[in-house]
């Protein structure tokens with residue numbers, strides 16, 4: 439786990455990285471880290487994530503209440519739902535790439551299957567390309583409790599991966615620490631881009 443000073447630096451750095459990829463446009467996205475004392479560091483709502491300073495990270499308690507008077511991300515409840523469901527999770531990232539959002543709009547079902555990619559091995563617990571996983575898709579809502587109720591039971595199913603899409607909105611990914619969360623987001627985004635490239639050749 440992590441102290442707030444370290445978490446703030448991680449959050450600033452990950453915002454720059456995701457924005458550099460084009461996955462955090464126009465204030466979109468939010469990031470969080472589980473802290474040693476049981477509270478959570480999270481991005482302040484409405485800030486451009488590529489231009490964060492340490493002052494744009496804040497602390498909330500496990501109920502999402504601000505601990506320092508700042509306004510937390512509008513999606514804080516989704517981060518906290520993941521920390522509740524997975525006690526080993528230390529960091530949660532949310533990106534808004536055009537590829538991931540485009541995929542979520544192009545497919546009509548409640549998930550998208552990723553099969554045969556060597557990149558699957560970037561996901562925790564997968565040791566071969568000869569695997570098939572489902573990236574769950576949940577409908578968007580402005581009510582975080584509705585999204586949480588629609589997705590969390592699916593994340594607890596055997597074989598679930600540490601990521602999901604919100605339709606027409608963006609991607610969530612998480613890990614034991616920030617490095618693992620970054621790897622999950624990067625791997626899923628890469629596989630989505632590869633699937634789109636494959637379709638363009640057909």
Ligand SMILES: CSCCC(=O)C(=O)COP(=O)(O)O
Nearest residue numbers: 465466467468483484511512
């Ligand atoms: C233009 S982004 C719309 C809100 C959103 O989806 C997002 O990820 C950022 O919201 P936050 O309150 O965390 O800044």
Ligand SMILES: [Zn+2]
Nearest residue numbers: 466467532608
């Ligand atoms: Zn969002």
